[in-house]
Every structure is written in C-alpha cells, then in structure tokens.
Amino acid sequence: MVLTGRAGLLAAVGVVFVAVVTPRWAGVGIVVAVVLMVCLVDMLLAGSPRRLQLSRVGDNAVRLGEPAVVQLLVANPGRRVKGLLRDAWPPSAGVQDPPHKLDLPHGERRRLTTHLLPTRRGDRQADRVTIRSIGPLGFAGRQGSHRVPWTVRALPPFKSRKHLPSRLARLRELDGRTALLVRGQGTEFDSLRDYVPGDDVRSIDWRATARRGNVVLRTWRPERDRQVAIVIDSGRMSAGRVGDAPRLDHAMDAALLLAALATRAGDRVSLLACDSAVRADVRRPAPEDVLPSFVNALANVEAELVQTDFRVVVSQVLERLGQRSLVVLLTGLDPAVIEESLLPVIGPLLRRHVIVLASVADPRLTELESTRSDLIEVYGAASAARTRLDRERVTAILTRAGVTVVDENPDQIAPALADTYLALKRAGRL
Amino acid sequence: MSTAVGRGAGESWRTLRTPLFVTGLIVLGAIVIMIATAARTSGPFSPDSSEPTGARALATLLENHNVTVRGTEDLNDALAPGAGKTLLIGPMGQLDRSDWERIADAGWSHIVLVRPGARALEALAPGVRDNGQALSNGSRAPDCDLPAAVKAGTATVSGSTYSAPPDAQACYGDGITNTVIRLETGGRIIDVVGSQRSFTNAQLADDGNAALALNLIGTHQDLTWYLPQWESSGYDGPDEDAPPLIPPSVRYIGWALAFAVLVVALWRGRRLGPVVAERLPVIVHAAETTEGRARLYRRSRARERAAAALRESALGKLHKAHGIPRRAEPSAVVATVAARTGRDPAMLYELLYGLPPLSDAALMSLSHELDVLTQEVRHP
Numbered sequence: 001m002v003l004t005g006r007a008g009l010l011a012a013v014g015v016v017f018v019a020v021v022t023p024r025w026a027g028v029g030i031v032v033a034v035v036l037m038v039c040l041v042d043m044l045l046a047g048s049p050r051r052l053q054l055s056r057v058g059d060n061a062v063r064l065g066e067p068a069v070v071q072l073l074v075a076n077p078g079r080r081v082k083g084l085l086r087d088a089w090p091p092s093a094g095v096q097d098p099p100h101k102l103d104l105p106h107g108e109r110r111r112l113t114t115h116l117l118p119t120r121r122g123d124r125q126a127d128r129v130t131i132r133s134i135g136p137l138g139f140a141g142r143q144g145s146h147r148v149p150w151t152v153r154a155l156p157p158f159k160s161r162k163h164l165p166s167r168l169a170r171l172r173e174l175d176g177r178t179a180l181l182v183r184g185q186g187t188e189f190d191s192l193r194d195y196v197p198g199d200d201v202r203s204i205d206w207r208a209t210a211r212r213g214n215v216v217l218r219t220w221r222p223e224r225d226r227q228v229a230i231v232i233d234s235g236r237m238s239a240g241r242v243g244d245a246p247r248l249d250h251a252m253d254a255a256l257l258l259a260a261l262a263t264r265a266g267d268r269v270s271l272l273a274c275d276s277a278v279r280a281d282v283r284r285p286a287p288e289d290v291l292p293s294f295v296n297a298l299a300n301v302e303a304e305l306v307q308t309d310f311r312v313v314v315s316q317v318l319e320r321l322g323q324r325s326l327v328v329l330l331t332g333l334d335p336a337v338i339e340e341s342l343l344p345v346i347g348p349l350l351r352r353h354v355i356v357l358a359s360v361a362d363p364r365l366t367e368l369e370s371t372r373s374d375l376i377e378v379y380g381a382a383s384a385a386r387t388r389l390d391r392e393r394v395t396a397i398l399t400r401a402g403v404t405v406v407d408e409n410p411d412q413i414a415p416a417l418a419d420t421y422l423a424l425k426r427a428g429r430l
Numbered sequence: 431m432s433t434a435v436g437r438g439a440g441e442s443w444r445t446l447r448t449p450l451f452v453t454g455l456i457v458l459g460a461i462v463i464m465i466a467t468a469a470r471t472s473g474p475f476s477p478d479s480s481e482p483t484g485a486r487a488l489a490t491l492l493e494n495h496n497v498t499v500r501g502t503e504d505l506n507d508a509l510a511p512g513a514g515k516t517l518l519i520g521p522m523g524q525l526d527r528s529d530w531e532r533i534a535d536a537g538w539s540h541i542v543l544v545r546p547g548a549r550a551l552e553a554l555a556p557g558v559r560d561n562g563q564a565l566s567n568g569s570r571a572p573d574c575d576l577p578a579a580v581k582a583g584t585a586t587v588s589g590s591t592y593s594a595p596p597d598a599q600a601c602y603g604d605g606i607t608n609t610v611i612r613l614e615t616g617g618r619i620i621d622v623v624g625s626q627r628s629f630t631n632a633q634l635a636d637d638g639n640a641a642l643a644l645n646l647i648g649t650h651q652d653l654t655w656y657l658p659q660w661e662s663s664g665y666d667g668p669d670e671d672a673p674p675l676i677p678p679s680v681r682y683i684g685w686a687l688a689f690a691v692l693v694v695a696l697w698r699g700r701r702l703g704p705v706v707a708e709r710l711p712v713i714v715h716a717a718e719t720t721e722g723r724a725r726l727y728r729r730s731r732a733r734e735r736a737a738a739a740l741r742e743s744a745l746g747k748l749h750k751a752h753g754i755p756r757r758a759e760p761s762a763v764v765a766t767v768a769a770r771t772g773r774d775p776a777m778l779y780e781l782l783y784g785l786p787p788l789s790d791a792a793l794m795s796l797s798h799e800l801d802v803l804t805q806e807v808r809h810p
Contacts, residue, residue, distance in 0.1 A: 003697040011690035018686040023679025028686050035693060090708035099702055120711070128435060130703030145435045145703055202570030247716060258686040302711050365716040368724075369743070375790050376728060378797045383724035383734035384717075385743035392746070 001043060002141045010139065011035050042135030047081035049131035049144035052104075056126070056150045059116075061296075064157040067096075068116040070150060072129065076104040083134040084218055087114045093124035093152065103133065118154035119247065122300045126150040155295040156249065160257040160414030167261050167418045174426055175265075177334070190219045199346030224266035226430045227325035228421075229317055229353075230255045234301050235275035235308030242362045242409050248303045250360045251330035254414040256294060258328060261418050263290045265425065267326075270365055272300045272316055275308045283320060310342045314349055326354050326430055328417065333359040333407060335394040343401065352404050354429055357398060358406040358417045361391075438583040475520045475544065475626060477501040477655045482632040488643055489655065491634070497648050501655045507527060508656040512538030516650040520657035521545035521626045530554060542621045545590050555620045557595030561607045565591050569637055574601035576612055578645030582638035599675050600669075610646070614650035621646050633639070733793045735785040737797070741782055751804075771806055778803075 014031030021027065058070035072087055085284035086099040094117035118124055119260055129148050129312065134141035192208050195215035205218040232238070232255055259269045271294050273280035278296040317327055327349060331342075349355055368384035371377050395405045404424070408416040422430055465782045473479060477489035477499055502508070505525070508517060509532050517538045530553035533541075543550055548651060551558050567588040570580035579585075579601040591607035594600035600608035602625075610661070613620040623629070627641045647653065715721075725738050745763070752766050760783050767782075768775040782802065787793040 002700050005697060008690065008694040008697050011686075011693040015686045015690050016682060019679070019683045023682045028682050028689070031686055032689055035676050035689070084702060086702045088703050088706050090706050092708060092710075128703060129704040132702055143700070143702070239712055240714050240718070241523060242716045248713070248714070278687075305712055358715075362716045364715070365720060368717065368720065372797050372801060375794060378740075378794055379728040379736055380721065380724040381797065382739040383720050383727055386723070386735075386739040387720045388748065389739065389742055410653065 002134070002143045003039060004139055004141070004293060005135060006137075007039055007139045010038065012186060026195045031319060034373050039140035039192060040136065042137040042140040042411075043142055044135075045137070046083075046133045046141040047076070047079035047104075049081065049133045049142055050146075051078040052081060052146065054146050054148045056148050057140070058114075058150070059152060061153040061155055061299075062116070063295075064118055064121050064154045066117075067148065068118070068152050070114045070116060070126070070152065072112045072114060072148065073109060074102070074104060074112060075109045077397055078106065080105045081131065081133045083132040085112060085132075086130045087112070088127040088130065089114070090124055090127065092120040094119050113199065116152055116153065118158055120424060121154050121156055121298075122302065124152045124154060133280075153296070153299050155299050156252045156256060157262065158253060158256045158291075158295065160253045161260070162416050163415045163418065164260055167257075167415070167422065169423075170265055170422055171261065171265050174422065187293075192216050192218055200296075205248055214389060223425070223428065223430055226267045227323060228258070228262045228267050228269045229321055229327045230258060230269065231317060231327065231329045232271070232273040232280075232298075232301070232311055233308045233313075233329070233331035234273045234279050234303055234305065234382060235331075236305050237308065237334055237337060238330075238331070239303035239305060240366075242360050245410070246303055247332060247360045248301070250410045250413055251358070251425075252298050252301075252416045254358060255298075255328070255330060256291065257414040257418050258421055259290050259294055261421060263273035263287050264309065265430075270320060272313070272320075273298065273306045274291055274313050274316060276306045278312070278316060303350065307337070307341070310345050318348060324353060324430075326356065326424065327420070328358060328421075329359050333357075333361075333391045333394055333405075335390040338394045338398065344404075346401070354404075354424065356404045356417070356420055356424075357401070358408075358413060358420075360413050361409050363405050363409050434781070450491050458580060473657065474522065475630065476657060480631065482630065483627075485629055485634075486632050487631045487634045488629050488640075488647075491640060491644065492648055492653060492795040495644060496650050497653050499653050499655055501657070503657050503659055505656075505658070507654060508533050508658075509536050510654075512536050514539050514650060515652040515654060516542065516647065517654045517656060518542045518647060519544065519546070519550070520655070522657060525549070525552065525658050538618060540619045541620070542623060542647055544623050546622060546628045551592075551622070555611070555613050556615070557598065558611055558613065558622050558747075559593050561591045561593055563591050563607060565607075565609065565624075570602045570609070572601045573603065574599055576601050578609070579610060579642060582645055583641035584632050585625075585638045585642045586628055586636045587625040588628070589626050592624055610642070620647070624773060629651055726738075731790075733788075733790070737786045737793060737796055740800055741795055744784060744804050747804045767803075771803070774801075 011031070014035060018027040018031060022030070053075040055073045056070055057073070058067040062068035069362045070087075074085070074087075081102060081104045083102055084099045085102045087095070087097075089095045092180050096115040096117055098112075100112045101105065102112075116124070126148060130143065130145045132141055132143045167255065188302060192205060193216070195204060195217045199217055202219050203219070205216050208216040232248070232251050234248060238246060238251060240247050242250060251404040255271065259271070262269045265409070268284045269290055270284050271282040272278065279301045282297045283292050285293045313329070321327070346355070367388055368380045370381070372381045391407065395407060398405050404420060406413070406420050435722070457618070461510070464594050474481075475485050477485055477503060482484045489501070492499050495766040500507070507518070515538060517540070519533075519541065521544045524547075527549050530550050534553050541554060543554060546555070548560060551560065564589050569584045569588065570587050571584050572582065572762045574580070577601045585602060587602050587609045589609070589610055591603065592611055594608055595605060597613075599612045604611040611622040627777055628636075629643045634640050634643065699720070726732070741762045748754065748759075748763065748767055752770060754763055760779065764775050764779045764782065766777050767773070780795070781803065787796050
C-alpha cells in the first residue's frame with residue numbers, strides 16, 4: 001500500500017468540503033470514506049510488482065575510481081506496471097542514478113541501466129530491487145521487492161602504474177637490452193654476440209673469438225627466475241589512515257608495482273596478506289596472470305584491528321620459499337611491535353632470504369614537527385619528534401640485523417620500493 | 431533470475447503477535463492495578479483512603495461510635511435536605527459561590543468545614559475570616575469553653591488559622607487566631623476546623639486529636655462526608671446565552687484536517703525500499719597516537735620530556751649536517767657547531783645539553799632557538 005500526493009490533495013479538498021458544505025460528523029465520514037475508497041480501488045487496479053521478472057547483466061569487476069555499469073532486465077507478464085524502480089546498492093557502491101521511472105505494459109521488457117562508482121575497495125553486493133506500482137488513477141499503488149543477486153568487485157586502483165614505464169626502462173638497462181654500448185649489468189651469463197665497435201673490450205670472450213674467427217662478445221644479464229614473496233601486513237598497523245587512504249591501500253599499491261616490475265624482470269612473484277590469519281594468498285601465478293590474480297585476491301582484504309602474528313607470517317613464508325628469495329614485508333614501523341613481535345621471530349627468514357621492510361610514513365608527522373608557533377604546537381612538535389626518533393631507532397636496529405628498510409611518504413613508497421628492488425638486482429643480491 | 435521478497439499475512443501475524451500480546455498484557459495489568467488501588471487511595475482526607483493523608487481511621491472510629499458515614503464526591507448529596515444530620519466538607523476542591531449558598535440553604539443541622547476557603551466561609555460561616563497565617567505543627571491547649579475541646583484536652587494542630595466573630599467559641603488559639611471555631615447561627619451549628627492534618631490517619635492517634643474529632647463531628651447519627659471536586663455547575667456564569675467563542679464546526683474541520691495530515695504523512699513517510707546497511711572499515715588517522723601523546727605532554731606539563739625530544743631531534747639534524755659521528759662527545763659536538771655557526775660555545779652547550787626548561791615560556795624559546803639553529807645549519 002502506497003499513497004501519492006494526489007491522495008493528500010484529495011484529503012485536503014475534503015477539509016474544504018467539510019468546512020464549507022457539511023460541518024458535521026457526516027461530512028467527515030464522507031471524506032474519509034471517499035478517500036479510502038478511491039485509494040483502495042486504485043491500489044487494486046495497479047499492476048503487481050511481485051509478478052515482474054528481473055535479471056541482470058553487466059560488469060563484475062571494476063578498478064576503484066572507475067565507473068561500472070550494471071543493467072537490469074525487467075519483464076512484465078502481468079498488468080501494466082507504471083511507477084518507480086529503485087535498484088538498491090550499499091552506499092559505498094556509489095549508485096549514480098536516482099530511482100528509475102518505469103512504464104511497462106503487459107508482455108514487454110525493459111533494460112534499465114544503473115551506473116556505479118564504488119568509493120571503497122571490495123565486493124559490493126546488490127541489495128533488493130524495489131518497485132512501486134501506481135494505479136491508473138494515480139492516487140495509490142502497491143510496492144514490492146525482489147532480490148536480484150549481483151556482485152561488483154572494486155579492485156585496488158593501482159595508481160602507481162604510472163611509475164612502471166620508467167622502472168621498466170631501467171630494468172632494460174640492467175638487462176643490457178637497451179642500445180647502450182656498455183656491458184650489461186648482472187652476474188648471470190646470457191649469450192655471445194658479435195663485437196660491434198664501441199663495445200666494452202673487457203667483455204670480449206677470447207676463447208669463443210678464437211674458435212669463431214671473428215671477435216665475439218660475452219653478454220651478461222641479471223639473475224632471472226628468482227622468487228619474490230610480497231607479504232602485506234593487514235593487521236592494526238595497516239589500519240591507520242595516511243592522507244586519504246589507509247596504510248593498507250598504499251601498501252597494496254606498492255605491492256602491485258613491485259609485482260609488475262618483478263614479473264617483467266623474469267622473477268616469480270607470490271603474495272601473502274596476513275594478520276592473525278592469512279587473508280589473501282597467491283602462489284607463483286603464471287607471468288601473464290600475476291596482476292589479475294593479485295588485484296582479485298587483494299580486493300576484499302581489509303585492515304583488521306588485531307595485532308599481526310609475525311610467527312604466522314614467518315612460517316607461511318618459509319613454507320613456500322625454497323631457494324634464496326626476496327621477501328618484501330609491507331608493514332608499519334611501530335617500535336614496540338617491531339621489537340617485541342617481529343625481531344624475535346625473524347631470524348630464520350634472515351638466514352635464508354633477503355628481507356626488505358617497507359613502511360608508509362605519515363607526512364602529517366613532518367608537518368607537526370615543523371610548526372611551532374604556540375605552546376600547543378610545540379608540544380605537538382616534541383611528540384612528533386619523539387615518534388620520528390623512535391622510528392629512526394628501530395630502522396637502525398633493523399638495518400643492523402640485515403633488513404633493508406624503505407620508509408617513505410604515501411606518494412613515494414611504490415617507486416621507492418621498486419627502486420630498492422632494482423638496486424638489489426643490480427647488486428646481484430637476489 | 432529474481433525472487434520476490436516480502437511478507438505474507440501469516441508471516442506478518444507471526445511477527446506481530448508477540449509484541450501485541452505483551453502490549454495487551456501490560457495494558458491489562460495496568461487496568462487491574464488501577465482498579466485495585468483506586469478504592470484505597472481516593473485522595474487526601476477521603477474516608478476510604480488508608481494513605482497517611484487519608485482519613486479512613488477517623489471514619490472507622492466514627493462508625494464504631496454508631497455514626498453512619500457516607501462518603502461522597504457528588505454535590506447533589508451535599509444539597510439533599512439535611513435536617514438532623516451532619517455534613518462534613520473536605521479541604522480540597524473548588525465550588526462556585528452559588529453552590530455554597532445552596533449548601534447553606536439545604537438545612538443541615540451541623541456542618542463541619544475542614545480548612546475552608548473564603549467563599550465557603552462567606553456563605554456558611556459569616557464573620558469568620560482566614561488570617562492567612564499558617565501554623566506549624568505543634569500541641570496546643572484548648573483555652574476555651576467549648577465542651578468538645580475541653581474534654582479532648584491538648585491537640586496537635588497545624589495549618590490555617592481563622593479569626594472569629596465575638597459571638598463564636600474559638601479554641602486552640604492565641605486570642606486572635608484560632609484553629610477550631612464553633613458558630614451557632616439560625617439553629618444550626620457550624621464548625622470551622624483549620625487543622626486538616628490533625629484528623630488524618632497520620633496524626634489521629636496523637637494527643638487528644640481523636641477525642642476532639644469524635645466530639646466535634648459525631649454529634650448526629652448520620653454523617654455525610656463530602657469531598658468537593660474541582661467543578662462548576664455553571665450557576666455563576668454571567669452570560670450563559672452568549673455564543674461560544676469557537677464555532678462548533680471547527681471541531682469537524684479539525685478532524686477532517688487530522689485525516690488529511692494522516693494521508694499526507696503516509697504519502698511522505700513510505701520509503702522506496704529499506705535502507706541498505708553496510709559494514710564500514712575502521713578509520714583512524716595514523717598520526718592519532720602522536721597527537722594524543724602531544725595532548726598528554728601538554729596536560730601533564732611534561733616540559734622535560736618535550737625538551738628532551740626537541741633537543742634529540744635537533745642534535746640528529748646537526749649530526750647529519752656537520753658529519754659529526756653519532757657517538758661524539760657533547761663537547762666535540764658543541765665545538766664543531768660553534769666553529770661552523772660562530773655561536774658562543776657556552777650558550778650552545780646550554781641550548782643543546784642544558785637543564786630542562788622551568789616554564790612554558792622557556793620551552794617556547796628553547797624550541798624557537800633550536801629551530802633557528804637547525805635552519806642555520808641548513809642555510810648557512
């Protein structure tokens with residue numbers, strides 16, 4: 001049962017009728033009876049919303065920040081349905097359209113388009129579709145809902161992909177594939193090729209030259225087929241918001257850039273998101289499948305308000321890595337957590353693998369420390385200085401233990417981590 | 431493919447029946463309790479009320495002395511012919527002046543007025559005036575010739591006091607103001623009792639209160655106990671025939687308007703489907719802990735800690751800028767910085783390694799000087 005503005009208007013006219021014509025109980029009774037009668041008849045004449053048949057087609061996944069389109073097919077086997085249709089989604093799915101106007105005669109179908117602009121990462125499930133069918137007189141109608149399941153997955157945005165071309169160029173330099181007349185960096189033998197004037201004479205392979213009769217050059221390349229394990233801490237340290245997104249989202253961005261780069265460099269990348277339990281786990285996907293599988297796995301990972309159990313992290317990483325590998329741990333630099341939870345258990349990892357710890361720094365701290373115009377701000381600056389000193393202290397401890405620490409602002413963390421990877425590769429430490 | 435959702439009539443009933451049942455039970459219970467308690471607590475000075483302010487004890491006492499007590503709240507009972515009977519009028523309520531005059535004309539042999547107002551005194555006890563003075567609770571001697579009072583002796587009296595005309599017998603007073611006054615006019619006896627609480631359940635047993643009440647009230651076999659209500663019989667209305675201020679049709683227009691408002695409310699109030707809820711992630715600013723610590727510093731005036739943090743931070747920057755080893759002695763640091771910046775080494779030592787500041791102003795200036803020093807290092 002739904003009423004419209006016309007019913008209200010009719011009741012208002014009824015007030016005038018009672019005032020002018022019959023200021024008696026009978027008049028009030030007539031008005032009530034007429035309004036109820038008209039509304040009841042109109043409601044019975046309205047087409048049934050429950051008999052409509054609905055189905056959906058459209059996008060299943062969308063990168064966060066980009067629009068998705070989901071279409072709703074409505075078929076009407078019954079009487080004409082005229083009114084409104086609301087395709088309800090959770091608020092963070094970002095429905096762009098107001099309720100659709102619907103005018104569906106018997107036996108016809110309509111295609112209604114809902115535009116979504118998700119505001120958060122993760123799966124967004126369609127709620128119910130509510131149809132309000134107004135009767136032919138326009139005074140009252142019926143309302144009913146349908147469940148038409150559909151899920152749109154908002155994937156991590158991977159904003160740092162703009163840094164990928166420049167890092168790939170540097171990777172090619174490392175590889176020796178660019179047209180540079182210097183010896184390719186790296187330690188692994190690649191191939192033999194003919195000498196071209198200008199090549200570094202130190203790379204000439206004299207034995208092959210003697211065999212072939214012309215001057216042959218030995219080329220080198222960085223190690224390939226190494227394993228890179230990216231571990232994202234999804235515990236409470238990643239929940240803190242830095243800038244306009246949680247640390248976790250910045251960490252994912254950095255992880256995706258590193259994964260893309262490492263895949264191009266010929267390494268095999270695996271992913272683990274972990275707090276007190278494993279939240280996402282991708283083990284050595286095929287090179288062309290790395291980014292899709294990573295973004296899918298990370299789409300629904302949210303920061304949990306629990307302390308990350310680094311024993312779980314260490315045992316999981318040890319279990320899946322055989323040879324010497326690069327382990328990238330994306331977490332926070334909280335001195336208490338690092339000293340009490342991470343350092344006591346990281347020993348086995350350090351002995352077998354190269355470890356990089358990347359943490360998103362908060363630009364707000366720098367801002368706090370540099371503004372000192374009144375007493376309140378001086379205390380703020382002192383507190384920020386203490387936080388920074390603590391971070392530096394724990395960074396020093398980690399560095400001494402053999403961990404490479406990357407501590408950068410949110411917009412710099414992804415390229416900085418990529419550069420660290422390239423530097424390690426160049427140094428042949430993988 | 432879709433599935434319709436919603437509730438059928440049976441499901442609606444199953445959902446609603448428990449709340450309906452509970453509501454019904456509560457309403458029923460309330461009605462039962464109201465009925466059960468109404469008899470015993472029909473207001474102060476009621477012959478049925480067993481509350482401390484009621485007068486059930488007095489009514490029972492009178493009945494034990496063969497006085498028939500008839501409690502009423504109906505004005506017509508007080509207007510009935512009352513020859514040879516007693517009428518007791520309770521302290522509450524308000525009647526029109528004409529009603530009091532009709533009571534006076536009803537011919538009661540004996541009227542007891544408990545704490546009467548000005549209108550009642552004017553109609554029933556001419557000459558008696560309310561002094562407007564309230565008496566605090568206390569025992570008083572009768573101090574008069576009234577046999578009922580003399581036999582009763584001292585009584586606990588409180589409340590209103592009255593001044594009596596010369597021909598009346600005034601008791602429990604100080605010569606000017608009195609609590610009990612007996613007036614005999616035109617063959618009937620009028621008693622004015624100012625002290626209402628003396629006859630209530632709470633105080634009837636004190637002093638000679640009970641005896642006084644029996645002697646005063648129990649003069650006739652038939653007692654009508656009338657408690658006036660806040661009512662008007664309309665006899666005082668000077669212009670009954672004038673048209674009412676509000677036309678009667680407004681009432682019907684009001685009902686029609688209420689119905690229209692209901693219809694509009696239903697129109698506007700119906701949502702197009704339920705609100706969609708979702709689980710939101712926790713959002714905490716990462717700098718929250720640092721800002722919280724700053725507030726703690728400020729609240730506990732931790733100048734020492736704040737100064738230490740600022741100095742350590744400045745030293746870190748100086749170490750980096752001048753290439754001083756991290757574990758250098760303070761004197762070495764001061765010497766290097768003094769040589770680079772041209773500052774006085776003693777002042778520098780005080781600035782970098784001195785005592786913690788003793789006041790907020792000192793902390794401010796320390797912060798400022800450290801800031802200047804590190805800026806200088808950056809832009810010499």
